[in-house]
Amino acid sequence: QVQLVESGGGLVQPGGSTRLSCVASGNIFASATMGWYRQAPGKQRELVASITSGGRTNVADSVKGRATISRHSAENTVNLQMNSLKPEDTAVYYCSARLLISTYWGQGTQVTVSS
Numbered sequence: 001q002v003q004l005v006e007s008g009g010g011l012v013q014p015g016g017s018t019r020l021s022c023v024a025s026g027n028i029f030a031s032a033t034m035g036w037y038r039q040a041p042g043k044q045r046e047l048v049a050s051i052t053s054g055g056r057t058n059v060a061d062s063v064k065g066r067a068t069i070s071r072h073s074a075e076n077t078v079n080l081q082m083n084s085l086k087p088e089d090t091a092v093y094y095c096s097a098r099l100l101i102s103t104y105w106g107q108g109t110q111v112t113v114s115s
Contacts, residue, residue: 002026004095004106011112012085020080022095022106032099034071034078038091038111045094049080063089085113 008020020036035050049059049069057069068081078095090113095106 002028002097002104004097004104006093006095006106006109009093009109009111011114013115014085014087014113016085016113017081017083018085018111020082020093020095020109020111022078024076024078024095024097028097028099028104029071029076030073032097034069035096035098036069036078036080037094037096038089039094039108040088040091043091048093050096051078082111085111087113089113 003025004022006020006022009018012018031053033050033052036048037045038048039045047060048063049067051057051069051071059067066082066084071078092108092110094108097104
């Protein structure tokens, strides 16, 4: 059984930084493409960044230059570092693991950017 557990986020001031972490269990991490998505109220879920098992990354244009995704095999963890946060970054952030035709999701963690 695959489980993804996110941590981090919370209330951040504009211009600040936050680091989200996701721990994966279920023997999927080594082969899966890991990703972070977000969903703001009234909007569709969108990709923030992803990283393949080989380390190739894809970062959305909306956060390019402000977001870094990394994975750590020894800890089955994928992290998302976000800097220079803007109010429009406010959303629930979800960790994902994609392997073949299956995609697994975490429960989400709230990031609120506000003064």
